[in-house]
Amino acid sequence: MQTGYYSSAAGMVTQFNRLDTIANNLANVNTNGYKEDNLIIGDFMRLYQQKRDELPNENNTKEAAKFLNRTMTKAPQVVDEYTNFSVGNLQKTSNPLDVALSRENLFFAVKTPEGVRLTRDGSFSLDDEGKLVTKQGYEVLGDDYFKSKEGISFSTVDSVIDIDKNGQIYTNVPGSVTLTQNKKLFIANVDNLRYLKKEGDNLYRLDDMKRLEISEESGAVNQGFLEKSNVNAVKMMTQLIETNRLVGMYQKAMDTQMNEMNRDAIEKIAKKV
Template identity: 60%
Template sequence: MQTGYYAATGGMVAQFNRMDTIASNLANANTTGYKRDQLITGDFARLYKTAQSELPIQNQTEEAAQYFNRALSRVPQITDSFTDHSLGSMQRTDNTFDMALAKEGQFFAVNTPQGVRLTRDGTFTINDEGKLVNKQGHEVLSADYFQTKTAIKFTAQDSIITIDKNGLISSNVPDSLQMSANKKLLVVEPQNLRALKKEGENLYIPESSDPLTPLAESGSVMQGFVEKSNVNAVNEMIALVEANRLVGMYQKAMDSQMNDLNRDAIEKLARKG
C-alpha cells in the first residue's frame, strides 16, 4: 500500500473544503451582518488520542488500546468548523429603520415560514401593511411577541420614529412632536453560540431548547447604522492562495507516488527478473 498517496489525497480533500469555506466568506464580504466561517484541520493521530480509551474493541483492554495505525496517523482532515461571531465595523446610514447591534453574541429575531430565526442584519423596512420586516419580508419580532403574537406596526401618521439603545421604539403623537412608546424589539443573546446553525439569507436557526428570552437592557441597538461583515478580504485572499498552493503540492506528491515510485519499482523488478 502506498501510504504517502493516501495521505496526500486526504490533505488535498481538506484543502478543497477549506477553499470552499474561504470562497463563501469572500462572496459575503459585503453582506450586512455576515459572520465568517472557519475550519479546523487536524489529523488521525490527534483524533485517536482523544478517543483511544473508548475504542470499539472487545473488552476495552489495555493491550487493545495500544493499537495505533501509524499509516494513517498524519493524514490531514477537517476536524471541526465554527463561526467567528466577532463584531464587524459599524457603518452610518442615517436610515430610520437601519439598526445594528454593538455587542457580540446578540441577535434580532424574525418570523419565517420555517419558524423563528435570528439575524445580525438590521436592514429593516416597512411593508404595505405597516409591519416592520427584514429584506426578505420576514416580520421583525417584538419583545412581547411570544405572549401577544402581535407585530411591530406603524401608521402613516408616524412621521418621527426613534429607537433607543435597548430597542424601545417611540413614535410621535399625530400632529405633534410629543413621543409615545410603541413596541420594543426582541433582542436575544443565545445561551450557546456554537449551537447556532446557518440557514442562508443571513439567518441562524436557534437551538430548540433555547427559550430566546428578551434582554431587558441590551444596551447595543444603534439606529441609523448597519454592521458590516467581519470578513477581512485581504486575509481571506492570502488563505485562498495558501490553500491553492497546498493543493498543487499534494498533487505533485500524488504524482510522484503513482508514477515515479511505481516506475522505479517496476524497473527494479524487471532487472531482478
C-alpha cells in the first residue's frame, strides 16, 4: 500500500513540473521570438525499453518476472526536456528596425553584461547614442564584433536604413537617397540547437561563444517583420486541463491509499486490544 502512495505522490510532483512548463509557455505566448519548452514524461514502457538490455536477471525466469513487476510500480518521471525551435509566424510591422529570421538555426548576437548572447527577438531600436539595441538595451552586434569590439551605430543624418536578406545594412548618403554600405548583422548559425541554454530576457548562451559560426549568406533576414512566439495557445490550454485532471487523479489515489492504511492500522490495533 505504501508503494502505491509514494508512486502517486511522485506522479503528482511530475505533473507539477509539467504545470510549471505549460504556465511559462502561456505567459510568453506574445513574446517575440519565444520558443516553446516541453517535457518528456517517462512511463513504464519507455523506461523498460531503455533498460531491458541491462536487466540484472536472466530473461524468462521467476527472478526477472519479479524484477519487472517491481519496476512497473515506479511512478512516471521527467526523463528529458527540450525546446521546440520551429519558426513562429512572421508579422509585418513595416518598421525598418524590426527584423525577423526565417530559419530556425539562426540567431542575432547581442552584447550583455554577462557576455555575448543569442536571441530570436528582432524588435530593435536606437538608443540616445544612435546604437542599435534590443528592448532590454543590449547592443546588437555586427559580424566584425570579435575584431572591432563594437556594435552597430547610426548617425543622425541616416534617414534611410535598409537591411538585405543576408543582414547587410545600408544607409543613405547625407542629403541624398543613394545608399552606402554600413555594418552587417551578426547572424549566428547554430548547428546543434541542444547546446543552447535558455537565460532570462529571451536570451540563449553557448558554453563557448567565440566558436559561433557566422552565416554570411543566410538569405533568411526579413526587414520590417517580427517573429512571433511559436507557442500554440490552444494546445497549451488543452495540456493544462489534462495536467490538472491528472493531478486530481493522483490526489484521489493518495487519499484512497491513506484511508486504506489508516483502516488497516485501526483493524490491527483493534485485534490486539
